[in-house]
Amino acid sequence: MALTPEIFGSTIVALGAFNPAIFSPDWLENNGLLGAEDSSAARQAPSMMVSHQISVFETDWFALQVLENQFVLQSKGALSPAFTDLAAGTLTLLPHTPITAIGLNYLGHYRLPTENDYHRVGDVLAPKTIWSELFPDENNSAGLNNLTIQIRQEKRGKLPQTGDEKLITVRPSERIKFGVLMSYNDHHEVSANESNNQTSAERAVEIVTLDWESSWKDALRVFDGVISKALASPDE
Amino acid sequence: MNTLTQFPLTTNAANTGTSPISLHRGSKSFRWSAAARGQMTTTDFDLYLTEKQTPRALLARTEVPDIPISAPSVIAAKRLTASLDSTVIQLWEGRVIRVRLHEGIMDVLLNAKIGSLPAHTGEVELQWVHEQDRELVVPGAIFYLTLYKKTKSGSIENAQELRFRRLPSWSRQQVQRIECEAQLMLSKMKGRPLAE
Numbered sequence: 497m498a499l500t501p502e503i504f505g506s507t508i509v510a511l512g513a514f515n516p517a518i519f520s521p522d523w524l525e526n527n528g529l530l531g532a533e534d535s536s537a538a539r540q541a542p543s544m545m546v547s548h549q550i551s552v553f554e555t556d557w558f559a560l561q562v563l564e565n566q567f568v569l570q571s572k573g574a575l576s577p578a579f580t581d582l583a584a585g586t587l588t589l590l591p592h593t594p595i596t597a598i599g600l601n602y603l604g605h606y607r608l609p610t611e612n613d614y615h616r617v618g619d620v621l622a623p624k625t626i627w628s629e630l631f632p633d634e635n636n637s638a639g640l641n642n643l644t645i646q647i648r649q650e651k652r653g654k655l656p657q658t659g660d661e662k663l664i665t666v667r668p669s670e671r672i673k674f675g676v677l678m679s680y681n682d683h684h685e686v687s688a689n690e691s692n693n694q695t696s697a698e699r700a701v702e703i704v705t706l707d708w709e710s711s712w713k714d715a716l717r718v719f720d721g722v723i724s725k726a727l728a729s730p731d732e
Numbered sequence: 733m734n735t736l737t738q739f740p741l742t743t744n745a746a747n748t749g750t751s752p753i754s755l756h757r758g759s760k761s762f763r764w765s766a767a768a769r770g771q772m773t774t775t776d777f778d779l780y781l782t783e784k785q786t787p788r789a790l791l792a793r794t795e796v797p798d799i800p801i802s803a804p805s806v807i808a809a810k811r812l813t814a815s816l817d818s819t820v821i822q823l824w825e826g827r828v829i830r831v832r833l834h835e836g837i838m839d840v841l842l843n844a845k846i847g848s849l850p851a852h853t854g855e856v857e858l859q860w861v862h863e864q865d866r867e868l869v870v871p872g873a874i875f876y877l878t879l880y881k882k883t884k885s886g887s888i889e890n891a892q893e894l895r896f897r898r899l900p901s902w903s904r905q906q907v908q909r910i911e912c913e914a915q916l917m918l919s920k921m922k923g924r925p926l927a928e
Contacts, residue, residue, distance in 0.1 A: 502883055505816035509737040527900050531864030557895075574818050574880040577825065577845075578895040585900045599737020603816065663738050671883075681738040693909065709845070 499720045501604035502672055506575055506712065508583045510567040510700055512595035512686075516551040519562045519586070529585045530555075558582060580708045584701045595696040597659070598703055600682040602715035605669045606723055613727055614674035615639075620726040621666060642667045659685030664718055676723060680715035682707065817883050821890075822846050824877040829853070831869055838869055842877065860894050868896040 521544070525535035534555045538544060544553040551562040554572065558579060561568045569586075571579045587593070608614040618640035627638035647662040661683050669675030684703050688696045823845040830839040836858045843851045856877075861869055868875075874897040882889040902910075 500821075501819050502881075503816050504819040511737060529898050529900060531862070531898070533862065533864040572815065572817075573882070574878040574891070574893045575820050576823060576876040576878045576893070576895055578876050578897060581897055581899055585898065588900050591905060597737050601738065604819075605816075665738075679738070683737050 498716070499606055499723055501716075501719065502607050502675065503603075503605040504575060505571045505603050506579060506708075507568060507570040507599075507601040507603070508580070508704060508708075509599040509601060510587065510595050511565060511597040512567070512593055512696070514562050514564060514567055514593060515548075516562040516564060517546060517548045518590070519551040519560065520546045521553055524582075524586065527585075527589055529582055529589075577709065580704055584704045587697050587701045587704070591695050591697050593697045595686050595700045598684050598686055598700045600684075600704070600708055600711045602680045602682075602712060604678050604715070604719050605672050606676045606678065606719065607672050608674050608676060608723070608727075611674050614676070616729075617666075617676055617723055617726040618668075620729045621722070640666070640668070659683070664722070666722065678719045678722065680711070680718060682711040682714075818880045819883075820846070820878055820880050822879040826856075826875045826877055828869060828871055828873045828875070830871060831858075833858075840875075856894070861896070862894075865894075865896040868898070873897070 521530060521535040521538035524530035525532060530538070534557075537555050538553040541554055543559075545551065546553070549564060551560070553560055557571070557573050559570045559572055561570075567587075569579070569583045587595070608617065621643055622640040624638045631638065642665065644663055644665045647664065648656055649658070649660065650656050663679075663681040663683065665679045665681075667677050669677040671677075684700075684707075686696050686700050686703070688694060689699060694702075824842040825845060826840045826842045828838050828840055832838070837855050838858060838861075839853065840856055841851060841853050858866070858869065865875075876895050876897065878893045878895075880891060880893065882891055
C-alpha cells in the first residue's frame with residue numbers, strides 16, 4: 497500500500513524578467529483569475545506589498561512572490577489544479593515576458609511508523625560506516641541532515657542534451673516527529689520556439705498545464721518508493 | 733550548473749540560505765535587489781533583513797560607515813506566512829451539467845484524479861459554492877472538489893473544498909494563432925466525393 501504524506505504542497509517557480517509592479521490582487525481579479533473575496537483578502541493581508549522590485553501577497557490557498565528575475569507561486573491549504581490554473585493564467589496574461597526556466601516543485605512530510613524506521617531511512621540513504629570510522633567516539637552520532645539526488649536524462653559521462661533535470665531532496669521533517677521531508681523539483685529550461693511563433697512564456701504555460709499533474713504523480717511515486725525501498729532494504 | 737528552480741524546504745523563520753533580498757553597498761541608499769544563492773535561484777518567504785543589515789545595527793557599529801544611511805525606498809518587507817498544513821485525500825475534477833437554481837442544486841459529473849475510479853454524476857448543493865464563484869456556476873463550468881486532511885496543532889481536520897476553475901480570456905494572439913492553425917488544417921482537407 498502506497499505511503500501517504502501527512503502534509504503535501506506544491507510551488508511553481510519561474511525564472512526570467514518580470515515587472516513585479518504588475519502583479520497585484522486587483523490585476524488578477526480584473527483579469528478573472530481571482531475572485532472578489534480572495535482579492536480583498538489578499539489586499540488586506542499584512543504581508544501584502546506591491547512595488548517595482550517586489551510584489552508579495554497571499555490568500556488562504558496561495559502565496560505569490562514576484563521579484564525582477566523570479567516568479568514564485570506557493571500552494572497553501574488543500575492542493576488542487578486551481579493552483580495550476582492561477583500560475584498558467586497569470587503567465588498567459590504576459591505572453592512576452594522572457595522566461596528562461598520553470599520548476600514544478602512538490603514537498604511532502606511523511607510520518608514513519610517507528611523511530612527505528614525513521615533512522616533506518618537515513619541509514620540506508622546515507623550509510624554511516626565512513627562517518628563512524630571518522631568519528632569513532634561512542635558519544636558521537638552521525639545522521640542524515642540533507643541529501644539531494646540529481647536525475648538527468650542522459651547517461652553518466654555524456655553531455656546533457658537539455659537543461660531539464662529533477663532534484664529529489666530528503667531530510668528530517670521539522671513538522672513531524674520521526675518524519676521525513678521530501679521535495680521534488682522538476683526543472684525545465686525554457687526558450688521561445690520560432691517555428692510556431694511560441695514565446696518562452698507560452699512554452700512555460702504549456703509545461704505548467706501539461707506536466708504539473710503528471711509531475712505531481714511522479715513525485716508521489718518517488719517519495720513512496722524512496723521510503724518503501726529504504727525500509728525494505730536488508731540490514732548491512 | 734544551471735540556474736535552478738528548486739524551492740527551499742522551509743518556509744518558516746529558519747532560513748537555510750541567503751535572503752533573496754540583499755542590500756547593495758556603494759550606493760547612496762539601500763537598494764533592494766534579488767540575489768541568487770550561488771548558481772541556484774531559490775526563494776524564501778522570510779523577507780526580514782538580518783539584524784546585521786538593519787540601519788539601526790549599522791549605526792550602532794563603531795567603524796565609520798562607507799555609505800551614507802538613508803531610508804530604504806521600499807517599506808521593510810513583511811513576513812509572508814506561507815505554510816503547508818494539508819494533504820489531499822481525494823481530488824475530483826467536476827463539470828457542471830445543469831443548475832437548478834430554485835432547488836439550490838447543481839448536477840455535476842465528477843472525475844476522480846487519484847486512483848482509477850470511474851466517473852460518476854452527483855448533486856452538489858449551491859451552499860457549498862463560495863459567493864465569489866456563484867457567477868461561474870453555469871453548465872459546462874469546471875470545478876475542483878478536494879477532500880483533504882489538515883494537520884492542526886492538537887488535532888487533525890478532515891475537510892473538503894470546492895473551487896471553480898478560473899482562466900483568463902483568450903488573448904488576441906491566441907485567437908489569431910488558432911485561426912491560422914484552423915486555416916492550415918482546412919487547406920489540407922479534401923472535399924468529400926459527390927455521390928453519383
